[in-house]
Amino acid sequence: MNADSKVEMNAEVLLGVIGTYIDSPVDHKQESRLLFAKGKGSFLYDYNGKDYIDLVNGKGSIVLGHNDQAVTSAIHTFLEQNGEIVTGPSLPIIELAKRIKTDLALPDSKVSFFTTGTAACRAAVCAARAATGKKIIVSAGYHGWDPMWRSSGEWLTANDEGVVEFYFVPQLLDEVLTKYKGQVALVIFSPDYTYLSAATITKLIEICRMHQVLICCDDVKQGYRHRQGASLELVTDQKADLYIFSKGLSNGQRLSCIVGPDGIMEQTKEYTYTAYYQMLPIVSSLATLEQMELKSGYEKLNVYSQSLIGILRELIGQSLLPIEVNGGPLFQFVFGDEKLEQDFYRESVEQGILLFEGDNQSISLSMDEHVQQIIAGRFANVIDRLTDKHSHLQHVKVSAEQTFQAAWNMIDGASDILPYAEQLKILTKITGE
Template identity: 30%
Template sequence: MTALTNQETIQRARRCTAAEDYDIGTRFPSVFVSAQGSWMEDVEGRRILDVTAASGALLLGNRHPRVVESITRCIAEHGTVFASTLSLPRIELAERLCERYPAGEKAVFSKTGSEATTAAIRLARAASGRDVILTSGYHGWHDWHLSYLRIGYDAGNRIGCFGYSRHALARMLDAFGDDVAAVIVTPEPAWFDEEYYRGLSRLCASKGVLFIIDEVITAFRWGVRGLNGTGNVPADLITMSKGLGNGHSISSVVGRRDVIDAYDTAGVAGTYTREVPPMAAALAVLDEIDGTQAHANAERLGGVLRDGMRDVLAAVGIPAVVAGPPMMFDVVMPSEQISWDVYRAAFDHGAYFEDSGTHMVTTAFTDADVDHALAAFEKGAREVAERHTFEADALSPERLAQFRAEAFGGELDDEVVRQRIEQTVQAVVERDPALARRLDPSCG
């Protein structure tokens, strides 16, 4: 068979599997056939540096020797999945995570971040006997979470969004805190510091409401142990996934024993939650980042990349804000179109950046990789800057507010938002109790 070009392969995918926006419109035009470390090769043989860490799924890079050896040995010597839900790797991994994170007393496992967050709210409802969940940030694609970008109340799913507004959360907990099973929030370290999340944790504790940190991304990228792992932000549950298995599908809910012990009542189940090789991969990941300087070196290189991208944008005259920890930082430019154009141009020069503006490195990155990423980024940024005239040297507060709102649902505290908060409170207080659903026991 004659080898197809990237565009021909994309057309082939379009006919049989690809979603027009998710798979094609929001991606750069390559179909990849292999990857090693942080480098990918497409169907035309072009090598491109991945500056997304496969959307955060990779922590150590593709085909890390320690992970490859652990998984192949697991499959060859032990198998892949058993009739029992329990295995020695599951038990060891649960013990390791509970030792690693202050919230940890017990841990349970699933396959994806969306499953982990959904399981967490099921556990919270089952353990508390309460119904309402308050949330900020993205927690996955499941039905209960489709309205996350705007303060409001989803009556069908009993989900209230507080838009990262501490005032909104305090107002809601004052009005109907006795009905709230949990507050779940995704950390956005480029925008809110530890003290902000510590304040949310204290507020929940004062009202007797479970506090859940969705660390699907941050568990290994806000430092080596995530936000809860700093020891400064108590939580009743945390969720994690990306990076845990270094690209192998696994997620976990870690937290209080009495909440995790509501597992049966919550009806959480799934045959492939017992798959063993991803657990072997996760154990190898923990061995690597806890036993070597790999994570510290990645943080150093991530910091060089972050600061270098800030310098490039300043040098070419594109107003921007670059902020966040070195292994997951945000770059905000004057518009989504400008951002897309810069990253699309950088792709033509051999670097695949995340078009949303959140960039992540792996421990496979080297100094040469950072140099390559910055060279591609500078070429792309210069090409775009030459076609535009920018009216100001700095981004406006309105642009930053727009980014916050569209990226993760962060709301400002203005009169419109305050009115929406009161409307949300009224909607929850006046909700129909008959919409609450009974949790059925697990059947799997």
């Protein structure tokens, strides 16, 4: 059997056993499912040897690049020392917890570890409910696949799990907290810095403080990806009560954590599982944080992203096609035409660029000037093909409503790029509530 037939068989088997959309956000159409054999730095390689520049990067969790040598070496050394003891704790878990507390400047806090952001978010909810004796959870943004976050189908009304959405809109947050006065255990939101202003994020926290409710910053998507520690400090000096971080800590290894005061964190003491003391993600986290510090990683990520975004905007600008690039280390393509968008993602895969379709793209520290030039060349080919095919769209503009819809796909909520009345109008259309 030759290599190609093996790949075809693997793809056939994959489609028969893996749930739709679960295995990869990349080119998930069944007729062209990709299988990856290995990864290094900015590149993934399929079983036929073709390389792809990865702008998905594990949905933003690969901050150093794939299979970073320092992280790999730390794991190898730990295993060679027979350090993997799942039965009980080892020193690295204490070291990592102390490091996180120091980064957050919260010396009196405690840290509880989990394997996924979804699990940590549910644990934070359970702990807040146990600590306050209240049930209602007020939410904005994405907190994992857990069914507890599903909409009730009724405007500003809690679902069967006691969760009610406010969509990042300050006025709606105030309305919900007034409606459920005395019943709210926690307000949890995942901050965004592409479509939400510093003023909006600060206002959300101020409203929570006015209503005297606990705040959880679900920083899975942003924390330890934009900066060392909590991302909120990018825009405000206000602090949350609880913080959730995940695989940005560990360069993609399975890890998450909750950080908060002892009175709440003691409620998590029974939230245990068989992999609680698995050390490989902990070791990976310590090595990742060390590398990011040694290489001024967070500063470089911002520099690299602005450079790459500048290159992309120039290419798109020359084409006159209705495509925009919004954001920073996490950025998003926004389109003025649905068929153009579909062809953009299809052509990108053909040119060896992996993108998170409709969502945020992410860069890693491996994407230096040399890699950016490769990206520029491949995107130039994409844009050339699109310009030939969609020349009738030249000079068409991306509308504010199209940007709002794209932002919804990225942040699972409303952006503040439109006035309040227009936000409500589009929100009603999107949610059907």
